[in-house]
Amino acid sequence: MSASALIGLSPDRLRRRFEEVGVPAYRADQVAEWVYRRGVLEPQAMTNLPQDLRGQLGADWSFRVLEPIREAQSSDGTRRVVLGAADGAFVEAVLIPEEERTTLCVSTQVGCPLACSFCATGALGFTRNLDAAEIVDQVLRMRELLPDDRSITNVVFMGMGEPLLNLPNLIAAVETLLHPKGFAMAPRRVTVSTAGVVPKIAELLEAVPVNLAVSLHAATDAVRDVLVPLNRRFPLAQLMQALRELPQISRRHPVFFEYTMIDGVNDSVEDARQVGRLLRGLPSKLNLIPMNAHSDTGYRPPPPERIDAFMGELVRGGVTVTLRRSRGADIDAACGQLAGREASQ
Numbered sequence: 001m002s003a004s005a006l007i008g009l010s011p012d013r014l015r016r017r018f019e020e021v022g023v024p025a026y027r028a029d030q031v032a033e034w035v036y037r038r039g040v041l042e043p044q045a046m047t048n049l050p051q052d053l054r055g056q057l058g059a060d061w062s063f064r065v066l067e068p069i070r071e072a073q074s075s076d077g078t079r080r081v082v083l084g085a086a087d088g089a090f091v092e093a094v095l096i097p098e099e100e101r102t103t104l105c106v107s108t109q110v111g112c113p114l115a116c117s118f119c120a121t122g123a124l125g126f127t128r129n130l131d132a133a134e135i136v137d138q139v140l141r142m143r144e145l146l147p148d149d150r151s152i153t154n155v156v157f158m159g160m161g162e163p164l165l166n167l168p169n170l171i172a173a174v175e176t177l178l179h180p181k182g183f184a185m186a187p188r189r190v191t192v193s194t195a196g197v198v199p200k201i202a203e204l205l206e207a208v209p210v211n212l213a214v215s216l217h218a219a220t221d222a223v224r225d226v227l228v229p230l231n232r233r234f235p236l237a238q239l240m241q242a243l244r245e246l247p248q249i250s251r252r253h254p255v256f257f258e259y260t261m262i263d264g265v266n267d268s269v270e271d272a273r274q275v276g277r278l279l280r281g282l283p284s285k286l287n288l289i290p291m292n293a294h295s296d297t298g299y300r301p302p303p304p305e306r307i308d309a310f311m312g313e314l315v316r317g318g319v320t321v322t323l324r325r326s327r328g329a330d331i332d333a334a335c336g337q338l339a340g341r342e343a344s345q
């Protein structure tokens, strides 16, 4: 079914596909404009297309691949939506409105194979990769929830799954986000987060000029092996070396690190010192996220004074650090809480 999903093709691929069947390329641009610019997904409403092409589009292509199943809205305005695919699989997307921007957090896999010990998605196990259409449809569907005077300004690949284990579909979806005839987003408003699939990082940045975020969470292999089991395959030294060799990383375009702080696990002043040493000389920004508790884990966030002390030590060590205010925690929409719970109830 998804094989004929029109929204799984980037505008360039759509042009090629149209040409192959004898439809002029500019018609593909018109369709892309209806779909991505205006959010019109009904071929009969695409009024600048000839009637026979409208009929052909309706017969040969699908424009929707996900159905919203349930929505929860947080007291802070964050909205979490469970979306169902044709095969009954579920994913989640989270819309985070702020004063000057509206960020959409999207999923790339159904479940996740990485089994990070503190993450609710990790506890689900892995079902399958999303295809490009299913990634793009999260953007289309979630945009429909916004009032007319708001648009999605930022997309972060920080939902369910490990984006770099689904690289071809991720790249196809990002191409549609960035393409002038697609969503026309600025590349720096798109961020891909990875737990550290080292051999795929350079490949991603060679294909698309997005921001890179890396889930660090520990500065020693002993601690990181426990939190992020992928570390046993790609240990810290290998990860850091690969990041230092990326030509795309500069002061203007630093690596963004995420560091989930867990009570008694990775939150000591000595941990902070080691983070400082690890990042020295690499253009980077570190985002601290106090652990979001959920029912699959006994891990807890540290007390505020430990977070303050940790931040203070990082600043002394020359690390650019921000504390991320967690959004949507009351509806299980915060980092690491996405587990399609409605689906399993």
Ligand code: SAH
Pocket (backbone or CB within 6 Å): 116, 118, 119, 120, 157, 158, 159, 160, 161, 162, 163, 193, 194, 195, 213, 214, 215, 258, 260, 289, 290, 291, 292, 293, 294, 335, 336, 337
């Ligand atoms: N697999 C990718 C994309 C997921 S991004 C990655 O690991 O980067 C989601 C972010 O939230 C990751 O940094 C993840 O480690 C973090 N996270 C997971 N569970 C969390 C929790 N319970 N509290 C806070 N952050 C968590």
